[in-house]
Amino acid sequence: MKLAWKMAWRDARRHLTRTILATLLIAVPISAGTAKVAVQLASPSIETVSLKDVPAGAQARILAQPYPEGITVKQPYHGQMGIQNYMDKMAASAEQIAPHLNAKNQLWQFWLSPNVLAKNDRHIAILKITEAQPEIMPLIAELPADAAAQLQAALAVAPSSSDPVPHAVLNQSAANYLHAHIGDQLALSGAPAKFDGGQEGAFHEKHFTYQVAGIVPDENSHSLPKIWAAPGWVKDTLTGVHGVFGNYVVTGTEPVTWPQIKEINRVGAIVFSRDVILNPPPESERYPVEIDAESLSRSLVDLAVTVAIVGLLALFLLTPAFTVSAEQAARSLAMIAVAGGTGRQLRRIITRQGSLVGLLGGVLGALGGLILGVTGLGLMTWQKYWAEGLEDFSFDPLSWAGNFTWWLLPVAVLAGLLCGWISSLLPAIWVNRNNLLETLTGYVANAHTRPRYRFLPPLLLLAGVGAWASLLIYTRKEVEIRASSGMLSTLYLLSGVGTVLVVLGLVSALPHLFHLLSSRTRGSRVGLAWRLAARDATIHRRRVIPVASATLMVVMLYVSTTTTLVTWDQWKDDVNDRLIAQGRILIAPKIPLEEDFNRELVDKTRQILEKELPIVAHADMYNAEEVAASAERLQHGGPQQVKQPSGSEIYPESYYSLGYRPGESCPPGLNTTLESRRDPTQPLTCTRRTVVSGAGIYGDLELPENPVLTGDAMRATGVPGAEEAAKVLDAGGVVVSNGYAYNPATGQAWVSVNRSRHDASGSLQSEVIANRAFPGAFVYNLLARTGFVPSPELAKELGYYDAHLYGQILVLDQSVGDSFTQAQLEEAWSELGDLQGVMSYLVPKMTAAPPWWMLHSLRIGLLGLLFATVWISLALSRTQMQADMATLSAVGAPPGFARRYATAQAGLLLLVSTVLGAVAGFALSWARFRLQMNYDDGVYRVVIPWADLLVLAVPAPLLMLSLIWLTSRVRLPLSVRSRD
Template sequence: MAVAMLALPVAGASAADTLVRSSQVTASEHAVRDMGRYDALIHSSNGTPIYQNVSGSQSGPADLHGNAENAERTGSTADRDIAAELTGLAALLPPTAKVVGPMSRYDLQVIIAVGAGRTWTSLREVDLADPLARGIAERRAGAAPTADDQVAISSELAGHLGKNVGDTIDVRLVDSRAPGAASGNGAGSAPGKALHITGIYDSTDNRYTDLIFARRGTFQGGADHDSESYFVALPGGVDWPLVQKLNQRGFTVESKKVVADPPPRSQMPYYTSGLAARLDNGAGIQASTAVAVAVGAAMVLLEVVLLAGPAFAVSARRRRRDFGLLGAAGADGPRLRRIVLADGVILGLAGGVAGTGVGVLAAWIGLPYFADLGRQNPGGFRVLPAELLASAAVGVLTGVAAALAPAIVTARQDVLTALTGRRGQARPAWKMPVAGLAALVAGTALITAGALARVDTALEVAGIAVAELGVVACTPLLVSWSGHLARVLPLTGRLAVRDGARNRGRTAPAVAAIMAAVAGTSAVAMILTSQDAQSRHDYVSELRTGQAALSLNPGTVQDPARLAGQIAALLPGSTPPLETIPEIARTAANTCPQIPEGLSGDAFQTAANQSIADPRCGFLAGRRFVTSHYDTGATSLVSGGPDVARAILGRSDPAAESVLKAGGIVVFNPLDLATTGPNPTVQVKVAANCKDTDCPATGSTATLPAVVVDAPTVRIQAIVAPGALDKLGVTFTPQAIIFDTKRTPTASEQKEADDLASAAGVYQSFYVERGYQDQTWIGLLALAGVAGVVMLGAAAVATGLAITDAQGDLETLSAVGARPRVRRALAGSQAATTAGLGALLGALFGLLPAIGLLEAMHRARAKDLVMGPAAEAAQLAVPWLFLVLVVLALPMLAAVGAAGMTRSRITMRLRRD
């Protein structure tokens, strides 16, 4: 049993190390996946000099006063002359260089017709028939496209579409310049094109993605939509000086020669200029993550030590007569201690060797499944002997640590007591609980400091570890105190509790192991539950629950009324059109003040925070930020009467309906009022930018009677009566449709409506408001499963050792007439005592780190430039159902399991005189 326990963490560490190393992709391997057999991959330019890292994955403007935050690319390709760029690139390269491009890599979005519906995917422009492109994709079936009406698709996409080689798909290139594209809700599209599938190819970079491979020219002007890339083949490769030369013209370069033999950082301006320090915000995060992983690994080893320790303790107790004989023959305490520690070394070595072999074998078998789970292509099966040797050494160290406490107890035992077989009645040592209490206080202080000061994950994780060690140190005393509760329990319960209190060396480690596991899972459960409560608190429904909406993108739908009628036939209800053209003209006092020019650093931060917190600026409307699933404009006015108001508000509002009937306007923010009092008014003016709408470019304004309605979740700015803006020359056109349904549409109805929208030329998804969707129960069940495995395992170990250690007591009970079922009842009581006490302590302790981490996350949110002013008190939610399951249900399950696995019959042994 001890060998298996010691081998478990070694096997886990060996498997994890092998899987991680095998899944890692080296820079050279990544370069082959990016460019095949070409020597370099060059990304498009905007002409501004840049600095880059070795692989070109990070870059920024050479002028540190530029926009260094754009680390992936610089500039936009929308207005560049691609032909001139290609000419300029060729001029920078040696005459022997071969340049292929420009081509888009994954950036082109396309829509594939699927029956009456559609699906979105990415398209990569590359000639798979080019011998130098080998290594970019792996052929599964068929052949590479050789004409502009041919494509290859990935296995994943073929499975989703139900297509194979020889089939035809209708593909439309999403036009990023079409109306609505900038909103993120959809885009216009070029006309559809029928393409023949000639092959199934998977990207070597990620075979789990939906992807289309097409030759350059399949879609005319396709690369103009986003960043272009160029393949370069050059005898001798692209060296670092040439990379720097290209950087001066704004090109980012990934060179096989450079990544294989990178220059020292002292020769790379990306690092010497300080740009890397500005762009690399992950150093602190990586350090905190490393600390968290190290502490987590230490906690896992602590669990193993706590579970394996009792096995060494019982083994030492069963050999106490032998140790007594050694003591009588002259062996001193240190010698006896070394004998027990030698057991730990030998068993730890056996566990280390066995665990390493099992871990490597498990990693070899599980690598394909690990890749499927992470949906990433592994680099190749790699075994690093030095790291595996370190994993095996962990087994030895864990074995020694598990045997340490029994070795100390054995060295201190009285020789006469050991020879006679009597049990000593040592009182609990006071030093360990005092040290544990001090560690608990210190850990709590660290957690508090990390939460209240600045977000410091390393400090908080260290505090959690110190506090948990403190509770572990206090566990023997708590187990001893639990013996005072035995008097109120039935016979088997009294025996179990008093046996556990008397044999603290066996019971306390199991209780501490359960406590640590439950504490960790309870803390995570409370964080998940609190984050869910925060999300529920922050959630702003765009519509009333059950309503649906569809953005139209003006000009893409020929007959919006007909489409609305078709969808309404599926979802009976009203279909008011929504449109945005004019805007409300606020008074100077109600207008958001502009941030003064020339500010930077802390001064700009302060001014920005003031603007965000200012209600006139509208950043915190409704207290929260909303991601829109249908588009009516950021400050939109909707034209409609009382029916539109009822659909948007979800209720009848007499004041709103009255003002709309009178040709007025309904607003939702008092700051929009131009005048207040008994007869408030609002001034409406034509938006300055009207080139894409049917409105005259004038500065005319209209003053309308108004009413303010309290509706914090409404996304539009106002509802204006039809005809109220005729004198401004405004012509409204449908931009969105709200479906005021009588019930929440089903998933199939939503799919049918989405297909109808697709057939009509709408590229946005049909949105149904279903309210906040709770998904935390899956995580809570998983956490309960983890806690249950540790709890049942620890309870089983402790109960088995207790039954073995209490054989004499059971024989005495049988001799005085106890029924056979007493043995089962005693086993169940011992399991319930161990599991219940550990679960209770873990649940209580788990609240401490959870509250600290939640407070830290809340303070991080409060310091955010955008969300900070909107941050309210952190939402703390106790996972009551999880705690009931862990504290009550799982200990009962452990008790039933222990009772069911224990034999009732007691085998009487011969007693020694």
């Protein structure tokens, strides 16, 4: 036992470069993992997060969801769960919730909004949510009964819910901010919490007028604006509003218990109870946890495949270090075997070295994790101070370290020890298989023999490709496969197995490829450096193959990732709305109100931006609140009449949509293809797949549902074809977003009227009852969610009611438009001050994109890993080259030959691994997207990442080979010594 540790320590010190590289390979990921876990563990627990949802001094907070009647919300005891919203349902009222609470408690409804808009004759302002009592309360809240007496002395008129105009009480800060006086009329508006991707639109065209009844002193010199209104005002404002959450606070002396929570869950509400969070109910009384078999199986397969690939990658990167160690100590190990050493003793010598390197890597990784973890905790503290606007942040690493989870350090050391031991297992096993005579004499008799198991690679590849092929064929035929979660679990498992089999097949094929290259180049006119590189890859395959395998897997991951990225970019380009071109900005209110209110916000925003940006033009965009679609309106002017269906239930609601060109249509159940949508010159083709168009929501801005554009607004967009489309709109025509509704030969676009009906099977079907051609233009995916954009004249003819200002398109000077960046816009936007709370903007994706390093960080990381893989290969093989270089130098090889030799080794490894990895990466990405298309009927155009492949083919190899050339100089005379 002592001999094994002594030899391990001796070898580690003697080959210091190899030891350092292997130690760093273990230490770096352990450092990152330790720091990440430390930061996660320092994050607040779910109970702590839930308690923050309960206002100070309150017993509970209740979130009432717009939920169907008769369905119980099965919440966890702490209340943290996914939120559901049915836009056609009403949230539970206070009358539904109150009977389930203790009679000694009070139920208060409050307004939850990111901001409140306030306006009087003298000023318009945005009042942001601040701490109130309780602290979760927003700036504007109901006036509690127990607080009314305290404020009564300051009230000029007592608040009364029966007054025609409700009253509000302001603190001095709010009065100063609004220039408000007692008796003023105050318009307040804000959007309650609404879970539909944004809070905009809940109170369109609605604001509420209050009379300032009193002004009370501020609590202190730092008090922020606060407003109180009469009790019941929130309830009155929410009456009849669907799809909006109700927010309630329970005050009083009695806790809200778990049985009470279960009763409140019956009306679709989630309860955050202080008592229940601190004293959880027994497991037997909680709701049973429902397991989603589909999600679970998908997660398990993804985890298994990820662990398998990452594990193989780590094994391939670490194993060469111990393989070289075994080769360099082969002579000593052979002599120990001749002297009577057992195979177990020989294996221990190698595994002890792996354990030693792993231990060093674990200790180094633990120290690195401690430093990174404490730094991460400091950043979390700074972020908290910054978010809360505190200014007394101090640099105190000792206090940050107090939140570090110290048991992670011994776990990191043990993880490194285990990683090193596992990585040395294969080289330790190979030691026993060495031929003692060949090892002692240095003569390798079977250096060029064919590797064993020559039928294994094609069998593994055939099995992997067969698994994917059968999966794609089956899902292509089984249209209703989504109905079976058990079948989905099988599909996910099959895809994971197929991926792993393909990877193993390629890895097992590498020895055969290198043997083929060695045999083909032996005795040929290929340069000596390349022949020796092929020979070295064959003789020392245990050292070369793991590195080549790691390189192959990194290239495969790189190509697969980049293929996914460019395909998703193409998909977004195919389906997302197109509205404005580079050098344009669309500004609009987050919460649309009445026309003059919108106009004041938009104009004020534009005037401020004009001082910061070179805005040369602007144009208004309009949105109609309601569209009264009817066949009679469409038929005006001689439409093509479509026979109305009979024998079915017809719904009274009609709606406009894009029509088909005459003589073309898709049968029921089929959709137009992406090609038919993008190119109006193509004949109509249909598919069962679904082409989704229009994202609808971009950040804080929701695009108009019924847009109306003038010719000037169309020109301001700057999109391709905008000038031609603007002429059509000036003439009272329409712009369509899909090619199948437009005839470029005649310049006509088709619009239809549809009605919904139930067919014989009970399914809801859409029927076209009228179709008409208008003078039109085609702009692909222009506000694609709506399908077409009419001119103001045509909108009035078609029954567009209440067209109001939506926003403005700002056009920048052409000299800066193309180079305009997101940072420039954000700097100008910061000048808006409080208007930032209610105004939003939309820019093209070129200006809205994150920094280049963020977009390409994954690419850079994978390229860095590829470079490290090749570099480790060189560093580990240099000691093995010494004996060969001494021999070559003795027979007259020039000094620069070492560089050519090392470069040829790396070039050969890159050539084989890159080609195989690139082909496999693209093939797996293509298969994955195909499976996704078969499963959800979506449309994805898989794009070859030519730019990334070019980087793999030219700059990356040139950079790596150049660095290898520069660092591969062997100084003569060589110090010749035995391998061990």
